[in-house]
Amino acid sequence: MSSLDPEFGLSLDEALTAVADNQPLVNSVTNNVTVNDVANITLHWGGLPVMSDDEREVADMVAIADGCLLNMGTVSETGEATMLAAGAAAGDHDVPLVVDPVGVGATPTRSRVAERLVTELDVDVLNGNYGEISALVGENAEVRGVESVGEYAEIAATAVECARQTGAVVVASGETDIVATEDAAYEVHAGHSMMGEVVGTGCMLGVTLAVFAAAIDDPLDAALAGTAAYGLAGELAADGVFGDYHGPASYRVSFLDAAAGLAGEELSDLSDRVERIEVR
Ligand SMILES: Nc1ncnc2c1ncn2[C@@H]1O[C@H](COP(=O)(O)OP(=O)(O)O)[C@@H](O)[C@H]1O
Ligand SMILES: Cc1ncsc1CCOP(=O)(O)O
Numbered sequence: 300m301s302s303l304d305p306e307f308g309l310s311l312d313e314a315l316t317a318v319a320d321n322q323p324l325v326n327s328v329t330n331n332v333t334v335n336d337v338a339n340i341t342l343h344w345g346g347l348p349v350m351s352d353d354e355r356e357v358a359d360m361v362a363i364a365d366g367c368l369l370n371m372g373t374v375s376e377t378g379e380a381t382m383l384a385a386g387a388a389a390g391d392h393d394v395p396l397v398v399d400p401v402g403v404g405a406t407p408t409r410s411r412v413a414e415r416l417v418t419e420l421d422v423d424v425l426n427g428n429y430g431e432i433s434a435l436v437g438e439n440a441e442v443r444g445v446e447s448v449g450e451y452a453e454i455a456a457t458a459v460e461c462a463r464q465t466g467a468v469v470v471a472s473g474e475t476d477i478v479a480t481e482d483a484a485y486e487v488h489a490g491h492s493m494m495g496e497v498v499g500t501g502c503m504l505g506v507t508l509a510v511f512a513a514a515i516d517d518p519l520d521a522a523l524a525g526t527a528a529y530g531l532a533g534e535l536a537a538d539g540v541f542g543d544y545h546g547p548a549s550y551r552v553s554f555l556d557a558a559a560g561l562a563g564e565e566l567s568d569l570s571d572r573v574e575r576i577e578v579r
């Protein structure tokens with residue numbers, strides 16, 4: 300058992316086992332840039348992917364799902380309505396909901412859509428890069444397209460503020476991932492710089508959080524374990540454990556293989572990777 304926090308309820312191995320045992324069906328309403336990677340990593344963790352994104356059907360699919368991801372990477376007008384319908388169905392059926400407000404702050408449209416998602420829906424976990432999370436709470440942020448640019452020295456406090464404003468567990472991704480609730484913040488020390496060289500690693504983190512939240516009751520436990528597992532997969536891939544790579548394209552393949560094979564590896568205890576930090 301992790302010595303992390305009294306209320307912290309499970310080890311990394313227990314989290315991976317819960318996913319494999321539950322084989323959660325996760326519906327992703329997501330962007331057309333990384334949709335195939337999002338589907339595949341859902342399967343690699345032990346979940347079942349479905350990408351139902353038509354307004355005529357999505358509420359019925361979410362009703363029978365165990366988890367739901369809304370990723371606004373290429374949000375269209377119909378996509379906005381579909382995400383809201385999917386999120387409302389998740390609330391109606393107590394299906395854990397993860398939102399990735401991709402590119403929020405880059406354009407007024409993205410900021411408006413993101414605001415609707417986090418205010419009109421009951422979001423369990425919110426994941427974005429440092430710039431996106433900062434933009435969401437109205438702080439200075441530079442999001443160029445969908446990439447976070449600039450320095451965010453106070454990102455932990457920003458993530459806590461975001462959790463307070465939205466009621467969600469917030470995962471602010473970057474060189475060091477921050478997981479925050481309205482009254483606690485953790486640094487997750489796992490990952491590798493190669494992950495920042497691949498388009499889709501934020502999107503795949505979002506669906507990873509949806510898979511873990513679908514299999515683990517407490518959203519904070521799910522977010523900490525999912526974020527740590529994800530980073531460890533990134534590290535093992537970078538260490539060549541899942542094959543040599545010669546650049547970001549071949550690294551991406553090793554990373555996907557690492558997610559699929561992580562449960563078979565000797566893993567460090569969560570308390571070695573997750574550190575509670577004080578936030579003013
Ligand atoms: N320099 C880095 N060092 C370690 N991990 C990183 C680095 N950059 C990104 N990551 C990891 O890659 C994943 C995606 O993060 P990020 O690039 O911030 O998201 P996005 O792709 O949405 O901008 C996260 O798990 C994050 O921890
Ligand atoms: C490049 C791009 N444009 C719209 S969605 C998308 C993919 C974003 O993926 P990630 O957030 O994982 O970098």
Ligand SMILES: [Mg+2]
Binds near residue numbers: 501
């Ligand atoms: Mg992203």
